[in-house]
Amino acid sequence: MPRAWTLASRPNGTPTHADFALIDVDAAPLNDGEVRVANRWLSVDPYMRGRMNDVKSYVPPFAIGAPMDGGAVGEVMESRSDSLKVGDMVLHMQGWRDEATGPAAAFTKLPALDAPPQAFLGRLGMPGVTAYFGLLAVAEAKEGDTVFVSAAAGAVGSTVVQIAKAKGMTVIGSAGGAEKGEWVRSLGADGVIDYKAGSVVRALGEAAPNGIDVYFDNVGGDHLDAALAHARPRARFAICGMIDVYNDAKPTQLKYLARLIGNRVRMQGFIVSDYMNRAGEFYAEMGSLVASGKLRGEETVFDGLDTAPDAFLGLFSGGNTGKMLVRL
Amino acid sequence: MPRAWTLASRPNGTPTHADFALIDVDAAPLNDGEVRVANRWLSVDPYMRGRMNDVKSYVPPFAIGAPMDGGAVGEVMESRSDSLKVGDMVLHMQGWRDEATGPAAAFTKLPALDAPPQAFLGRLGMPGVTAYFGLLAVAEAKEGDTVFVSAAAGAVGSTVVQIAKAKGMTVIGSAGGAEKGEWVRSLGADGVIDYKAGSVVRALGEAAPNGIDVYFDNVGGDHLDAALAHARPRARFAICGMIDVYNDAKPTQLKYLARLIGNRVRMQGFIVSDYMNRAGEFYAEMGSLVASGKLRGEETVFDGLDTAPDAFLGLFSGGNTGKMLVRL
Numbered sequence: 001m002p003r004a005w006t007l008a009s010r011p012n013g014t015p016t017h018a019d020f021a022l023i024d025v026d027a028a029p030l031n032d033g034e035v036r037v038a039n040r041w042l043s044v045d046p047y048m049r050g051r052m053n054d055v056k057s058y059v060p061p062f063a064i065g066a067p068m069d070g071g072a073v074g075e076v077m078e079s080r081s082d083s084l085k086v087g088d089m090v091l092h093m094q095g096w097r098d099e100a101t102g103p104a105a106a107f108t109k110l111p112a113l114d115a116p117p118q119a120f121l122g123r124l125g126m127p128g129v130t131a132y133f134g135l136l137a138v139a140e141a142k143e144g145d146t147v148f149v150s151a152a153a154g155a156v157g158s159t160v161v162q163i164a165k166a167k168g169m170t171v172i173g174s175a176g177g178a179e180k181g182e183w184v185r186s187l188g189a190d191g192v193i194d195y196k197a198g199s200v201v202r203a204l205g206e207a208a209p210n211g212i213d214v215y216f217d218n219v220g221g222d223h224l225d226a227a228l229a230h231a232r233p234r235a236r237f238a239i240c241g242m243i244d245v246y247n248d249a250k251p252t253q254l255k256y257l258a259r260l261i262g263n264r265v266r267m268q269g270f271i272v273s274d275y276m277n278r279a280g281e282f283y284a285e286m287g288s289l290v291a292s293g294k295l296r297g298e299e300t301v302f303d304g305l306d307t308a309p310d311a312f313l314g315l316f317s318g319g320n321t322g323k324m325l326v327r328l
Numbered sequence: 329m330p331r332a333w334t335l336a337s338r339p340n341g342t343p344t345h346a347d348f349a350l351i352d353v354d355a356a357p358l359n360d361g362e363v364r365v366a367n368r369w370l371s372v373d374p375y376m377r378g379r380m381n382d383v384k385s386y387v388p389p390f391a392i393g394a395p396m397d398g399g400a401v402g403e404v405m406e407s408r409s410d411s412l413k414v415g416d417m418v419l420h421m422q423g424w425r426d427e428a429t430g431p432a433a434a435f436t437k438l439p440a441l442d443a444p445p446q447a448f449l450g451r452l453g454m455p456g457v458t459a460y461f462g463l464l465a466v467a468e469a470k471e472g473d474t475v476f477v478s479a480a481a482g483a484v485g486s487t488v489v490q491i492a493k494a495k496g497m498t499v500i501g502s503a504g505g506a507e508k509g510e511w512v513r514s515l516g517a518d519g520v521i522d523y524k525a526g527s528v529v530r531a532l533g534e535a536a537p538n539g540i541d542v543y544f545d546n547v548g549g550d551h552l553d554a555a556l557a558h559a560r561p562r563a564r565f566a567i568c569g570m571i572d573v574y575n576d577a578k579p580t581q582l583k584y585l586a587r588l589i590g591n592r593v594r595m596q597g598f599i600v601s602d603y604m605n606r607a608g609e610f611y612a613e614m615g616s617l618v619a620s621g622k623l624r625g626e627e628t629v630f631d632g633l634d635t636a637p638d639a640f641l642g643l644f645s646g647g648n649t650g651k652m653l654v655r656l
Contacts (some may be wrong), residue, residue, distance in 0.1 A: 260597035269588035
């Protein structure tokens with residue numbers, strides 16, 4: 001019998017295993033036009049933390065007791081649609097479960113790029129689109145710019161590093177610990193900051209003595225403050241995520257916010273769905289980067305549906321290098 | 329003998345009278361091309377606080393012991409230049425003193441608009457240019473928008489309120505105390521927040537139940553946080569000043585900063601000098617607003633050069649309604 005993770009309770013602060021419950025799901029027969037998909041890879045992403053709260057946001061909250069949603073890649077096992085056939089690998093949003101069913105239109109056949117299927121949950125999927133348009137469209141980063149990216153060992157950040165290098169920028173990435181830092185450097189980063197080793201504002205000053213033109217924010221807090229402290233005139237900040245505050249209602253403390261004025265800094269919040277209609281442009285360019293080996297993807301993989309909450313909770317304790325995935 | 333205020337010491341925190349010293353200045357004979365001007369009005373402005381610190385910024389720091397600079401309007405008393413004649417009223421940057429001398433090019437004859445000379449230090453001067461371009465160019469405010477402006481009883485804020493109303497926007501202004509609030513309402517504001525009376529975030533929610541499209545920030549801190557809490561999708565914030573932190577190294581605390589992401593808020597810092605080359609556009613439009621009575625200017629006036637530090641210090645304790653000026 002297929003199983004699915006549900007939200008058992010809304011977490012107050014950092015979620016725990018008690019907030020999740022694994023339930024059995026009826027495998028209903030397919031209607032015309034529907035497909036049944038065996039999930040092979042599930043995505044867990046920081047933004048899902050927001051969906052655990054019962055607040056209005058850009059994605060609706062998870063309902064208590066209902067299967068949770070999320071990105072997933074699976075294989076079509078049964079089809080009553082002409083558009084998908086058994087064996088097709090598809091991308092869809094019915095993650096957190098081992099089997100997905102629904103109208104064929106809710107499932108997208110993976111683009112024919114030379115990459116493993118799980119890459120479409122990472123550098124060729126939502127995190128990749130986020131990195132690409134956040135860097136190039138929101139922050140308007142261009143050749144010659146010095147770019148600072150936080151959580152540079154994460155799925156989004158590591159893609160930002162590689163796109164920036166491919167486009168002729170200087171890149172400083174932050175990551176927690178020497179091992180992740182080494183990996184970020186291996187992706188081409190010109191400078192690496194270990195945020196666990198001391199003051200980010202001081203480390204960024206050393207890594208970028210002439211300041212930064214672009215900041216790609218996945219963290220908020222001390223990283224954002226460091227970026228403000230070292231912003232060059234007319235610097236552009238793409239504000240993508242603030243994992244610093246997802247579990248914690250504490251206010252963000254910024255010592256250098258007023259620098260925004262004299263340096264005419266622009267901070268622009270964005271969400272990836274605003275750019276999904278430009279996926280063609282994204283695949284065209286990213287496909288060639290993948291083919292030329294300029295866009296590598298590390299994965300941190302948990303095995304088995306049972307481990308999905310572990311994988312998710314690991315996002316908030318720095319447990320992943322590259323994309324965090326669950327393999328079924 | 330002419331006198332001038334100098335910076336005696338760099339203040340740590342809120343400046344005091346001991347940080348200023350009044351000195352006698354030699355009245356040197358004029359060289360060819362120079363003029364001597366008797367100052368009639370001196371401007372004191374919040375941005376001057378930044379110049380008292382010895383840090384790199386968009387305007388250089390005041391030198392210890394040298395006459396301080398600042399906006400001023402005066403009358404030409406002696407001229408060795410063809411471009412200015414005795415009796416001309418001029419705008420210039422040699423404030424904080426009773427007499428100014430220098431090349432005629434450093435003095436600008438007041439435009440022929442139907443307004444008193446001191447208006448060119450307020451709604452028709454630097455604060456006016458700041459309000460106009462901050463609202464219309466930086467924040468891209470347009471008819472139908474709901475605009476929140478902090479320090480709405482100040483020189484910049486009160487001009488923002490009136491330009492916004494003249495352009496068909498809904499305006500909420502914050503000010504300290506009932507009396508200032510009444511004045512802001514008399515300028516046309518649709519809603520007024522007394523920031524001394526309680527939580528700004530709650531008051532803004534009541535004044536703008538459907539949220540705000542534009543925030544014009546002169547304050548930072550709790551006002552900025554309230555604007556983040558109530559920002560509509562794609563809201564634009566023009567970050568003009570943060571008087572909240574000018575005297576105080578305490579970090580800004582923001583509870584609602586992450587709202588920037590889901591609502592795709594843009595925060596843009598700016599400084600007025602970037603728009604000085606568009607003064608013609610400004611005078612054309614503001615002149616007609618002044619002529620039609622749609623741009624009123626309140627003034628808080630101190631009399632005599634001796635009072636200049638009092639006027640300046642009053643800016644940080646909410647001592648002014650409208651433009652703070654010193655009359656000589």
